[in-house]
Amino acid sequence: LFSYNTMIAGLMRYGDVDGAKQVFHEMRVRDVVSWNTMIVGYVHNSMIDEALCLFHQMPVRNTISWNTILSGLLHFRSFDVAECFFREMPAKDIASWTIMISGLMSQGQVSEARELFEEMPEKDIRVWNTLIAGYVENERIEMAESLFVKMPQKDSNSWNELIDGLVGTHRLNDAVRFFSEMVQRNPRSWNSILLGLARNRLVKQAHAFFEKNPFKDIISWTNMIVGYFELGESEPALELFEMAPDRDETLWNATIFRLGENDRGEEGLKLFIKMRAEGMNPDHATFTSVMNICSMLPSLDFGKQAHGQVIKVGLDCFVAVCNAVITMYSRCGSIHAAYMVFSHMASRDTISWNSVICGFSHHGNGMESLKLFKQMRLRDVKPD
């Protein structure tokens, strides 16, 4: 039982939902953990319907089952549905409240979240951290600070969240001050400081921290590289890129994109080719960057070729990728190709509409733009 459950969890984490399902069905006995593991897996793979289906089928449910569904509803359904569910839960623990508070916070309902927090029968350090993170998310850093002072115990997450908030509001001196006072600095603490400095044009200071950082990881490298690029210092950025002990997709993507931003689009495309040669799998962010470069150069040939690859690897299910493809075609002079992509998209967001509308108007076709704008308002898309 234990090893079956472990297998399911592993497969789900890897994204192999079908494999997990198969193992689950092969099991002769299942416990509540098996069921929960499946539900969690479905939620993590954005399959809320399947999660709900299993939830209703399972013979015994515990608080973890309920909490998992609650969190799934918040992420993939409306807040109101989740709230009903929360009210109807037979038993709630601290995690249930925490999930709701986090949901309210991400909706911007800061005072409602606070009320719920005050109503809680008991609290732990994680719900305090959740509240702090919520204030930070909603740019209420002064509230985060006062909570931080008030909370009965703090862990490194509490410190890190506060530091993130200070960084996010550009209070770098305060961020560094808290960082220095911190006892349990972990990789994330260092990276938050690096991010704060490097992305606010203080790359030199960031570099000093980078050198001192005992936990230099790939995120640290990425922060430094992007920081240099943002100052227009491509050379040190590229040197760091070459020196980095590991390169993951994000680092490749960041470097490719930033080369484009620094008017070195051809080199960006070369790097994209190298990325594939080195066996990395370009992802949706890679292709949005590549398309962006092709739009700027412009290079219809490369763009077309990359579009072919997008389709081949199935990344055209990402709205952002298709949006970038639309812009690529339209800036490369093929407004019709752009429109074809737009009209074949399974789902569109505001940016899709904006991209194709702007495309037509840049081509001097104001009539078509207006027509699309009218259509847009007939759909349930809000113009911005």
Next chain:
RNA sequence: AUCUGUCUGUAUUCUGCG
């Protein structure tokens, strides 16, 4: 590492400021 809650790096449209 058998199951739930907070947490760091990259990307797509337009506009404005630089």
